Amino acid sequence: MYRLLVVDDEEIIADSLYEVLSRLLPDELDVCKAYSAAEALDWMARTRIDILLTDIRMPGIDGLELTEEIVAYWPRCKVVFLTGYSEFDYAYKAIQMPGARYVLKTEGYDKVTQTVRDVLREIHEDNRILELDRQSREQRYALDAMAQGDYVRHLLQDSRQLCRERDVLTGEFRALNIALDPARPVSLALGRLCYPEGTAYSRRSELTNACRAIGSSYLEGQTRCLGVTDRHGDLVWLLQPSEDAAARFSDRMVRYLEGTLELIQETCGETLGLTMAIALSGAPCEWEAVTSQYERLRQLCQLRLSDGLSVIMTDRTDPRETLDPNEEYRIGRKAEILAAHLEADRREKFFEGLEEVAGRALQPDANVQTTVEAYYAVALALLSYINRWGLQGQIGDYGKLMHLNDHASMKDGFQYLSRVAEDIFGIKRLDEKERASCAIDRICRYVNEHLGEDLSLVKLAEISYFNPTYLSRFFKQERGLNLSEYIDQCRIRRAMELLKDGELKVREVAAAVGYEAAHSFTRFFKKATGMTPQEYRDTIPIV
DSSP: OEEEEEEOSSHHHHHHHHHHHHTTOTTTEEEEEESSHHHHHHHHHHSOOSEEEEESOOSSSOHHHHHHHHHHHSTTOEEEEEESOOOHHHHHHHHHSTTOEEEEGGGHHHHHHHHHHHHHHHHHHHHHHHHHHHHHHHHHTHHHHHHHHHHHHHHHHOHHHHTSSHHHHHHHHHHTTOOSOTTSOBEEEEEEEEOOTTOOHHHHHHHHHHHHHHHHHHHBTTEEEEEEEOTTSOEEEEEEEOHHHHHHHGGGHHHHHHHHHHHHHHHHHHHHOOEEEEEEESSOBOGGGHHHHHHHHHHHHHTSSOTTOOOEEEEOSOTTOOOOHHHHHHHHHHHHHHHHHHHTTOHHHHHHHHHHHHHHHTSTTOOHHHHHHHHHHHHHHHHHHHHHHTOTTTSSSOTTTTOGGGSSSHHHHHHHHHHHHHHHHHHTTSOHHHHHHHHHHHHHHHHHHOTTSOOOHHHHHHHHTSOHHHHHHHHHHHHSSOHHHHHHHHHHHHHHHHHTOTTSOHHHHHHHTTOSSHHHHHHHHHHHHSSOHHHHHHHSOOO
16 A cells, blocks of 8 residues: 655645545555645654655745655655646756656646556556566575575574674675675564465575565665575565665664565565565664574564564564573573464463473572563563454553563562463454454544544554554455545544534534544535535434
8 A cells, every 4th residue: 555645734725635535546545644844744754655745835844845855765755746836946846856746736636636646657667667676686696695695594593603703794794795884783674474375495485585685675775785584484684774864764764664664565465476574673783682683573473463464563672682692592482482372372381381481580590681581572472462463452451561660570570471461361262353353343443532633544553553554454354445434434423413413613523523624524524425514404403
């Protein structure tokens, strides 16, 4: 799904364009709106922007300056300038921007919608060209990838040893043509592919290499990246911001990576027919801690919702923790076993394993780092399961899972983990269909309780722990209609209820159901019911 952002300081225009474009291609286009460049930049920091439809002349930051900011952050964003002004200097600057389009407001909605359709076709064509480029990259990088892959696989298993001496690490990078900086922290992304049943090994290898090339083609430019296949057959990217992007991204690098990884997922789905679950570092780590971060991401992927779902999970724990390598491996292995018991609903085995981990961690002579790592390994397994299955509203108090300091003692912490696990196993007695329904029901409750607030797909994805594209598909699969259509239905029902109250003005009803401008609400209401709000109110009998 692609994301279009409408920006205009004239609210009536922004609202009207939002309404028209929201209904243009609801399965393919997620539309957001902003009434200023500053508000648009907030959207840019929250989510990926694929198409920017903006007025040129606005107070403060104008459309040209806004475009430069957004394209610097999302370089594949397509730009459509919309203006009622015909000044030569503005038009000339806009036309000079590569790939930008220029539409006059006087040309009407038909021209705007046709331009958006043209831009979407251009995006699809760009993706096709990227696919051809990917195929050539596969051949060109094959020999380098073999040597780099062997080295990185060793590094993922024992980064503490291999990265101990910085000069040696620098020499290895240079010899293997690894375009990463050993003196700067690195982020990791781990992708787990879901292959069609019965796919042969050779075909899996071919598809994996294709996905790695797709990922690298999207990530290069704004990042330095190296993609390899680990010993489990999963994709791993080592990532650093490019020199130009480092200062610009600042603390927004994770948002950029999340948006770009979503594009990679979609392209792999469109061109190769594959889905991919991705786990991403929440913060960069030192090279010595790569193994620890890699193990965390593997745990996240192990606990994805289920095969066949393209989800992105971001590890929000601190990747800089370090442990004795042997102890780290044992804890990671124990956490994997506990996660497997949780997935398979083996309650007794899970609690036997948890008791063993807690008993070892709470020994008087236990290493503090080992104890902390053991707690967080189990907590991460539980939290990942809760998030992937959308159990947030059904688990009593799970907010302290990733906050060890909120517990009075380490013993209290492990007892808390046991209670959360008990709640999860209780809920797991529901079948899969009921769990999916619970997640959608929770989203529906949120919509009905917050009709006057931001109900964009991006916002609902943030509060439901899904990525926007997956949430859109998942909702339609479960309810048989688009999420935007469901929101419109809720707004109409609520508006009808409120209009029965003669004390409320139409503009107050509009605000209560999410319309800042009364004229936009009137147009929306008439389209849905065939009457204006006032005409509907007039039909209500006086009691």
